[in-house]
Amino acid sequence: MRDKAAVHRTFTGHHMLNVMAAFFAVVIGVNVMMATFASRSWSGLVVKDTYVASQEFNSKAAAMRAMAASGISGNLSLSHDVIHYDIHNRDGSPATVQDVTVRFRRPVGDREDFQLVLTKKSEGRFEVEHHVRSGDWIVEIISRKKDVTVMQEAVRIDIAEFGR
Template sequence: MRAAARTFTGRHMLIVTAAFFAVVIGVNVTMAILASTEWSGLVVENTYVASQEFNGKAAAMRAMAAGGISGNLSVRSDVIHYDIYNRDGPPATVDDVTLKFRRPVGDHEDFRLDLVKEDEGHFRAAHHVQPGDWIVEIISRKKEVTVMHEAVRIDTAEFGQ
């Protein structure tokens, strides 16, 4: 007794095609959800130009770090403080400090803030910062020369916002 031979019909082809597209759509939806909830990259105007400038910027940052100047940023109750110190502890001589707040993803909430000098090495500003993750680029200058340029990632919930 021999089993009847099965043939591949149009119905089988429909099932195979539907399964293929279901897998493709499922993977795309999964990747879109993961990208929108977990990606922490930065938004740049032109990725090619940014990639070409990366090594030069990294070398400049390493040179500044070797100079021994360090800073401390705090955001509490709509008041932003930034203190900048020399390697051996005394406040660094800096004329102005600019902060650029950027969201890790998207740029619709980004803003720039110039801090007011309170005392040598101590700066502050009153500004409300929305809760959540921020990348803060801090540029400190003395006589138009950048003496410290750093970027820190903060979560304003950690600062008691």
């Protein structure tokens, strides 16, 4: 009779099949999880029509160079659910602008994106009251005078909930 302590177990084909099945189950499970996260968090849309965007690139680049050469600059700030935007000339004097629009976009996804028109408080000073949720945002600011874009800029900001 065999002694139970002396029984030696061997690694069989069934063991190898179980190891391989477990390995591939983990790999497939992780891939499904990552694909689900990716499809829920990013629209994948950068531009609606890449051909049209490529045709407009040179004219947009020239307009941006002209805006940079004008010396007009802006400053975006947020405090206590009020969004402030100050725009001034190269010499520091307030720039003459009629309306300012801000577009808040999440870097990933478009479910929380929104656009606001700021109210003119004084020459070169605009603001609007709106609660902005915490996290990372890309803010595009467009300033116009008589339907002509005077300044267009985009800034990336991080809003911390505890600092409000």
